Amino acid sequence: MSGPRVFSDLEAFAAAVGEPLGTSSWHEVTQEQVNLFADATGDHQWIHVDLEKAAEGPFGAPIAHGYLTLSLIPKFIAEVYRVEGLRMGINYGLNKVRFPQPVTVGSRIRAHAELVSVTPGAQGSQAVVRWTIEIEGAEKPACVAETVGLLVA
Structure with a gap:
């Protein structure tokens, strides 16, 4: 990874609809991160936090919460792309999320990102980005999600 792809303004970003935006660096998911997420969300299910029981469970090890994986998208955004000249960008929601x-x-x-659409509206432009979060060495992705951001120039 050589740094985020930088767009000079919203118009330049919108011109990239249909294009890959880039790929983040690798991120190791640690037990500490999983435990902190469990504390923050109150989800202490054994498949996440009980190392011994999880080792004997269906995955052979503790697993990250799906929502933890999803919550890393803002980290990945900072690594993958940046749109300059915006007054603000806020999370508007999600269209689709799967944890295969x-x-x-x-x-x-x-994470790999692709710009799906940019639609102007009264409050700003809604940008839909498809994120595919891959696991090193795995055939299926960990997460596929379409995020919707409200970008205000």
Whole structure:
């Protein structure tokens, strides 16, 4: 990874609809990160936080919460692309989210982004970006999600 792809303004970003935006660096998912996420969300299910029981469970190790994987998208955005000249950009929501493959603790993940659409509106432009979060060495991705951001120039 050589740094984020930089767009000079919203118009330049909109011109990239249909294009890959880039790929993040690899990120190792640690047990500490999983435990902190469990504390923050109150989700202490054994498949995430009980190392011994999870080792004997269906995945052979503790797994990250799907929502933890999803919550890393802002980190990946900072690595993949930047739109300059904006007054603000805020999370507007998600269109689709799937978790085809669990992420075991110690795995490395990275994200690929593609700009699906940019639609002008009264409050700003809604940008839909498709994120595919891959697990190093795995056939299926950990997460596929379409994020919707409200970009205000």
